[in-house]
Amino acid sequence: IEMECRVLSVQSHVVRGYVGNKSATFPLQVLGFEVDSINSVQFSNHTGYAHWKGQVLTADELNVLYEGIKLNNVNHYDYVLTGYTRDTSFLETVVDIVQELKRLNPKLVYVCDPVMGDQGSMYVPENILPVYRDKVVAVADILTPNQFEAELLTGRKISTEKDALEVMDLLHQMGPDMVVLTSTDLISPHGDQFLVALGSQKMVRADGTTSTQKIRMEMPKVDAVFVGTGDLFAAMLLAWTHHHPKDLKAACEKTVSVLHHVIKRTITYANKMAGPGKRPSPAQLELRMVQSKKDIEYPAIVVEAIVL
Amino acid sequence: MLQHPFFPGLWCRDVPMTPDSNAHNVVLSIQSHVVRGYVGNKSASFPLQVLGFEVDSINSVQFSNHTGYSHWKGQVLTADELHVLYEGIKLNNVHHYDYVLTGYTRDTSFLEMVVDIVQELKRANPNLVYVCDPVLGDHGSMYVPENLHPVYKNKVVPVADIITPNQFEAELLTGKNISTEKDAVEVMDLLHKMGPDTVVITSSDLPSRLGDRFLVSLGSQRTLMPDGTKSTQRVRMEIPKVDAVFVGTGDLFAAMLLAWTHHYPNDLKTACEKTFSVMHHVIKRTISYAHELAGPGRKPSPPQLELRMVQSKADIEDPAIVMEATVLTL
Numbered sequence: 219i220e221m222e223c224r225v226l227s228v229q230s231h232v233v234r235g236y237v238g239n240k241s242a243t244f245p246l247q248v249l250g251f252e253v254d255s256i257n258s259v260q261f262s263n264h265t266g267y268a269h270w271k272g273q274v275l276t277a278d279e280l281n282v283l284y285e286g287i288k289l290n291n292v293n294h295y296d297y298v299l300t301g302y303t304r305d306t307s308f309l310e311t312v313v314d315i316v317q318e319l320k321r322l323n324p325k326l327v328y329v330c331d332p333v334m335g336d337q338g339s340m341y342v343p344e345n346i347l348p349v350y351r352d353k354v355v356a357v358a359d360i361l362t363p364n365q366f367e368a369e370l371l372t373g374r375k376i377s378t379e380k381d382a383l384e385v386m387d388l389l390h391q392m393g394p395d396m397v398v399l400t401s402t403d404l405i406s407p408h409g410d411q412f413l414v415a416l417g418s419q420k421m422v423r424a425d426g427t428t429s430t431q432k433i434r435m436e437m438p439k440v441d442a443v444f445v446g447t448g449d450l451f452a453a454m455l456l457a458w459t460h461h462h463p464k465d466l467k468a469a470c471e472k473t474v475s476v477l478h479h480v481i482k483r484t485i486t487y488a489n490k491m492a493g494p495g496k497r498p499s500p501a502q503l504e505l506r507m508v509q510s511k512k513d514i515e516y517p518a519i520v521v522e523a524i525v526l
Numbered sequence: 527m528l529q530h531p532f533f534p535g536l537w538c539r540d541v542p543m544t545p546d547s548n549a550h551n552v553v554l555s556i557q558s559h560v561v562r563g564y565v566g567n568k569s570a571s572f573p574l575q576v577l578g579f580e581v582d583s584i585n586s587v588q589f590s591n592h593t594g595y596s597h598w599k600g601q602v603l604t605a606d607e608l609h610v611l612y613e614g615i616k617l618n619n620v621h622h623y624d625y626v627l628t629g630y631t632r633d634t635s636f637l638e639m640v641v642d643i644v645q646e647l648k649r650a651n652p653n654l655v656y657v658c659d660p661v662l663g664d665h666g667s668m669y670v671p672e673n674l675h676p677v678y679k680n681k682v683v684p685v686a687d688i689i690t691p692n693q694f695e696a697e698l699l700t701g702k703n704i705s706t707e708k709d710a711v712e713v714m715d716l717l718h719k720m721g722p723d724t725v726v727i728t729s730s731d732l733p734s735r736l737g738d739r740f741l742v743s744l745g746s747q748r749t750l751m752p753d754g755t756k757s758t759q760r761v762r763m764e765i766p767k768v769d770a771v772f773v774g775t776g777d778l779f780a781a782m783l784l785a786w787t788h789h790y791p792n793d794l795k796t797a798c799e800k801t802f803s804v805m806h807h808v809i810k811r812t813i814s815y816a817h818e819l820a821g822p823g824r825k826p827s828p829p830q831l832e833l834r835m836v837q838s839k840a841d842i843e844d845p846a847i848v849m850e851a852t853v854l855t856l
Contacts, residue, residue: 220837231559233611234582234620247572247836254562260585260603262614271614273607275588283561286590286599292562292829501620508575 223460224252225297226319228280228312229449231257233272236505237264237446238301242453244507245476245514249457254295256283258303264445266500277307284315295319295326297456301449302333304342309349316357327459330358330394331452334367347371351392360459361394362452365402379404379416383432383526386418390430395420396459398470400451401437412436415474417523419466433467433523435474442485442498446505451477454514467523475520479513480505551788552580553625554647556608556640557777559585561600564833565592565774566629570781572835573804573842577785582623584611586631592773594828605635612643623647623654625784629777630661632670634677641681648685655787658686658722659780662695675699684721688787690780691717693730707732707744711760711856714746718758723748724787724794728779729765740764743802745851747794761795761851763802768809770816770826774833779805782842795851803848807841808833 225246230238239255246253258280261272275283287293298316303309320326332350335341351371355361365376372388375381382404386397398417406412415435422428454476458469483506488498553574558566567583574581586608589600615621626644631637648654660678663669679699683689693704700716703709710732714725726745734740745761782804786797811834816826 231583231585233584234615244572244575248576248839250836250839252836255559256561257559257585257588260588260611262611263618263620267618269614269617271610271617273603273610275601279601282599282601283588283590286597287562289597289599290591290595290829292591501618508578508580511576511578 221250222252223250223296224254224294225299225456226254226256226295227299227453228256228258228315229299229301230259230261231255232261232263234263234504235446235501236450236507238449241446241449241505241507242299242301245450246453246457248511248514251297251457251460254287256280258308264500266443266445268500274305275308277305277311280308280311280315293319294323296323297460298326298328299452299456300329301331301452302342303346306343306345306349309346309354313349313353313357320357327359327456328357329360329362329452329456330354331362331448332358332367332371333448334370336364336366338366340370355389356393358394360396360398360455361389362398362400362448362455363389364400364448365404368397368399376402376404379414379434382416383418386416386432387430390418390420396466398455400448406436408436411439413439415470417466417470419464421464431466432526433470434526435470435521435523437474437478437521440481440485442488442503444481444484444503444505445500447477447481450480450505450507467525470523471519471521472517474523475517476510476514478520479517480507480510483510483513549578550624550653551578552582552623553627553784554582554584554623555627555781556584556586556643557627557629558587558589559583560589560591562591562832563774563829564778564835566777569774569777569833569835570627570629573778574781574785576839576842579625579785579788582615584608586636592828594771594773602633603636605633605639608636608639608643616646621647622651624651625788626654626656627780627784628657629659629780630670631674634671634673637674637677637682641677641685644685655687655784656685657688657690657780657784658682659690659776660686660695660699661776662691662698664692664694666694668698679720683717686722688724688726688783689717689722690726690728690776690783692728692776693732696725696727704730704732707742707762707854710744711746711854714744714760715758718746718748726783726798728776734764736764739767741767743798745794745798747792749792759794760854760856761798762854763798763849763851765802765849766806768813770813770831772809772812772831772833773828775805775809778808778833778835795853798851799847799849800845802851803845804838804842806848807845808835808838811838811841 404414454473458472462468488502491502492498732742782801786800790797816830819830820826
């Protein structure tokens with residue numbers, strides 16, 4: 219049976235490597251999704267390399283592309299997916315587009331990675347925060363902030379699991395019925411080689427009351443800096459929540475497992491390329507996406523999420 | 527290796543990893559990008575990636591959709607901007623490719639920049655294979671600016687290793703008309719002399735021995751024998767005609783010819799059989815779906831005729847062979 223599911227993904231394009239649309243598109247296509255992609259920039263490679271060069275798309279140019287789709291009456295999507303954005307007017311145009319697409323398809327699911335920073339510091343312009351907080355999150359259905367981004371959006375610090383659950387509830391109130399805190403500094407009972415991720419899904423029962431399912435996962439830390447893993451995560455969360463719409467536990471286990479397989483293959487290859495005792499370079503650490511096709515299609519589950 | 531004790535709440539087991547390989551299959555593809563649909567890089571990337579190729583892609587344009595729809599909108603990349611992107615790759619010393627793939631281009635300075643890049647990449651890797659679809663027109667008329675013709679003829683084709691012209695393009699490039707199979711073989715020999723060791727005339731008006739529901743494609747591959755002489759294998763295929771206009775099929779063809787000549791570098795017959803078979807499966811799936819969408823008795827629209835690329839993954843990975851190429855003995 220052919221799945222008929224169309225995603226509009228508005229993200230970066232890099233000639234070489236796997237971030238943004240390069241990171242999201244192939245895995246989604248391999249899982250049978252139609253992916254329409256608007257490239258918000260075209261760069262030679264991600265900005266973690268020694269050099270990068272390229273061009274950015276303006277908010278007007280984004281509008282022009284959307285207009286083309288609209289004029290042909292093919293502006294019908296089941297999902298929208300966005301990630302790293304640096305420009306407030308671009309982000310505001312994205313919100314306008316999402317709102318229009320939702321008018322056309324009220325069931326549309328907007329998966330939003332509210333990329334702003336990590337480990338206590340912002341790596342986008344500060345004026346992006348109010349746009350996410352006041353406009354974007356309100357129209358998002360699935361949100362994948364890290365701890366820092368969740369704190370920024372809600373104005374609340376997270377020191378304990380209880381704080382994290384409260385922050386996720388606040389985020390639900392702001393818009394999305396599904397929130398995944400992709401990484402936190404919370405202490406894992408299994409030691410400092412593990413990090414804690416949490417998820418919360420708000421559902422409406424048959425009697426009209428709401429309930430939330432909250433889960434927790436412990437993930438092994440990896441001793442390397444990867445770029446594009448957050449983009450892959452959001453794309454795969456889209457895919458697995460599509461197949462498990464009321465089962466955040468299953469969706470997260472699959473998503474995190476895919477990440478595990480891709481990262482493991484990548485680090486093995488990177489270390490081999492770098493040679494013994496040498497730290498792999500950004501070029502060597504590019505995700506082994508194409509080589510991980512089978513793991514993307516049929517991820518062996520390697521982590522268990524606990525329902526809280 | 528990740529090894530974790532079994533704790534309630536954490537269950538992490540190691541699973542065997544499929545081996546990674548150094549397969550010399552990194553492609554630089556310089557083609558159009560469309561937001562929706564399958565032409566240019568959208569048509570080439572997914573199938574190549576599914577077959578395990580690393581595809582670096584430079585998008586020569588970004589349009590909402592291909593220009594066969596009622597409307598299209600978007601932006602084009604200039605030759606300078608192309609150069610800037612290439613510079614970024616080069617500054618990081620990652621300008622090492624096994625293949626370059628190009629298709630539809632409208633701008634002469636852009637095409638000339640592509641040639642410069644190919645030449646530099648060939649200096650960095652003398653084994654690089656440049657797969658070039660010299661898109662100029664079809665059925666007797668050009669659909670790109672005329673001034674592209676001399677650039678293809680004098681600059682691009684000489685650095686190409688595999689070219690996939692249709693009959694009209696092959697005639698334009700060589701200045702020789704094709705009325706018979708013999709003409710076509712001579713034209714392919716002329717094209718070999720100009721540069722590429724592999725030529726596939728993707729479609730022609732030659733009469734098929736299977737009747738007028740079929741078109742004829744021809745291929746020619748020149749190889750260097752161990753004793754230093756050159757030997758040429760020529761093949762002919764009869765391809766069922768389809769009653770619809772597809773866009774992006776030429777781009778898919780060139781990408782799949784790249785893939786299958788990679789696996790069968792000295793066997794044009796097999797490479798063509800696989801390539802044409804993939805095309806058959808994708809087109810058949812597409813036309814069925816298009817008719818289903820359009821409804822009985824109605825002509826499908828361009829959006830409905832977009833290639834069913836993602837749905838054809840299994841056929842792309844492992845195409846069932848549905849046609850046989852005849853080796854010509856001349």
